[in-house]
Amino acid sequence: MTTLTEHQRVAIIMTLLAISIFLTYYFHAILMLGTVFSHFFYIPIILTALWWEKRSVPVAIFLGGLVVVSSLLYQPELLTLNDYGRALMFVVIAFVVASLSEQLKGREQEVKRQRDLMQRYLDVAGVLFAVIGTDHTIRLVNRHGCELLGYREEELLGKDWFDTLVPGALREARRRAFDEAIARKAALPGQREHPVVTRSGNELILAWQDTVLTGDDDRPTGIIGSGADITDRIRAEEGLRKAHDEANLYLDIMTHDINNANAVALGYADLLETTLGAGKEREMIRRLKAGVDRSIEIIQNVTTIRRLHSRETATKPVDLDAVARAEIAHHPGARIAYQGRSVGVMADDLLSEVFANLIGNSVKFGDPGVEIAIRVEESDDQVEVSIEDTGPGVPDAVKPTLFARFAPGKNSRSGKGLGLYITRTLIERYGGRVWVDDRVPGRPECGAAFRFTLPRSGRRQKPPAPPATSTACPLVTARP
CATH class of the missing domain: 1.20.5 (Single alpha-helices involved in coiled-coils or other helix-helix interfaces)
Structure with a gap:
């Protein structure tokens, strides 16, 4: 709709006032009628009130005076109370319409202020914001969105979103998804990848999320969506x-x-x-x-x-006894004492690496006659495993950093420390902890005790039936 300029409005009012003066003269002086066609006078009064509010009062007074003065000049004997009432009505109409116009303009200014404020919020946002109507046309797009897509705002408003910005191969599928969201009054939750085509023909990938807009009658009016450019990241x-x-x-x-x-x-x-x-x-x-x-x-x-x-942290119930026995079997020449105890823990298939590293560590750094003992202690929610050896032990100065990556070992034969680093990483991933103690408290030279905890699985496993020649708690020993 075209908005009139100030000069055009003034010209219209002056023209209407001139017509009013001519009609008054024509009815009184030419036609010699006692009644003036005064209904026409409401037009300039109402238009002045809509455009300039209280300035309509002087126009109403002028036109009311015109009616009274004209009647006095041309036919004073016919001047009645109705003429004065009509003049007063002009002023009343001017006040009423001016008041309504002020209220209407106040509300329009408040709406415009809120709209401008929202537009400023959208313009400073670092993502694309767009409102798409139920007819698929673009109703609003922020400045960053225009810059991202390579269009001016006026080039996008009113255009079909899908025909203009969605890649051809995805256009119909996206259009159907949009219509389904409008029909159920709910968009898909969360972020999703949403390719768009810029004005230059380049394809961008947006991290898109949207929601359905509804009017006062709870009917969908469109969808507002936001998209961050993740093309470079993808x-x-x-x-x-x-x-x-x-x-x-x-x-x-x-x-x-x-x-x-x-x-x-x-x-x-x-x-x-x-x-x-x-x-x-x-x-x-x-x-x-x-x-x-x-x-x-x-x-x-x-x-x-x-x-x-290469895998996510996902633990499962594991038979600790089976893992320990399998790793003991890999060291047939070692002196390993293990008090068998079947218990379920929360771990994964890499738990065997913990036993392999700790048992291998004791075998590697111990004397040929080193003895190793594996003990398992249970509590309500966790299991503690100890692997003790009679080797050279771990000096107190080395203990705090023993499980760090590439930490120096406990003697000259130590490697790069990857085995113990892997052990700590696995145990912590399972929700436990690992540390090293002296086998004999206060005497590091009497051997080391590597201990770690694991969360206990919710269901305790039934111990396997022992062979006829075994005791209830068999002692597993590997000897040379």
Whole structure:
């Protein structure tokens, strides 16, 4: 709707007043009628009141005076109370319409102020805001949205959202989803990816969320949505995913080839060991095998760390006794005492790595005759496992950092500390904790006691029936 300028309004009122004067003259002087066609006078009075409020009162007084004066000049004997009443009515109408106009303009200004305030809020937001009507047309879009899409505001308002901004392959599906949301008066919850096409033809991916707008009658009037540009993030994530997959491929190839090389090296070392007698050569073979074993351990640690970072934290009930027995069986030459106790804990398939690292640690750093004891203690909500050995122990100065990544070990034969770091990472992921004590309190030289806790599973497992020749709590011992 075209808005009249101030000059145009003044010209209209002056024209209407001139017509009023002419009609008064024409009816009294030419037609010699006692009645003036005064209903026409309400038009300039009402228009003046709508446009300039109280300024309509002087116009009403002028027109009322025009009626009275004209009657006095041309036919004074016909002047009646009705003429004075009509003049007074002009003034009353001017006051009433002016008052209503002031109230209406006040409300319009308040609505405009609130709308401008909302528009400023939307304009300073760092995301796209848009209101889409039930007819799919764009009713509102903020400044950032225009900049993001490459359009001016007037180029978007009134345009079909889907035809203008949604990629062709997704257009009909998005249109149906929009109509379904309007029909059920509820949009899909949460954020979702929402591709849009800019004016230049580039496709952007928005993190989109929206809600249905309703009017006073609770009928849907459209949808207001907001979208943050996540195109760069999505592309970066895709690049990282490809790089991660490529790195894993290289690691898989490397692990496979190194394990094959280690197996061949160990095979030839075993053959050499059987053909060589005691002496310097045999000691060299032993060191060669120790180096290959170290390589195997490194590969195993790398594989475990990959498995740690490639899965979400999701624990499940695990039979602690079965895991402990399986790892004891991997050390047939070690002196390991284990008081068997079947108990369920919350962990996952990597729990075996904890026992492998701690038992292997005791075997590696202990003397040939080192003795290892595994104990399990239960409480209402957790299980405590202790792996004690009669090895050289852990100095007090080393204990606080023993489980840190790449922390120095407890003696000159210590590795890079990855095994204990993996152990701590796993235990903490399960919701427990791990620490090291002296096997004999206050005497580190008498051996170490590695302890860790695990959440107990809700259902206690029934212990397996022992063999006929076993006691109720069999003692599992591996001897050379």
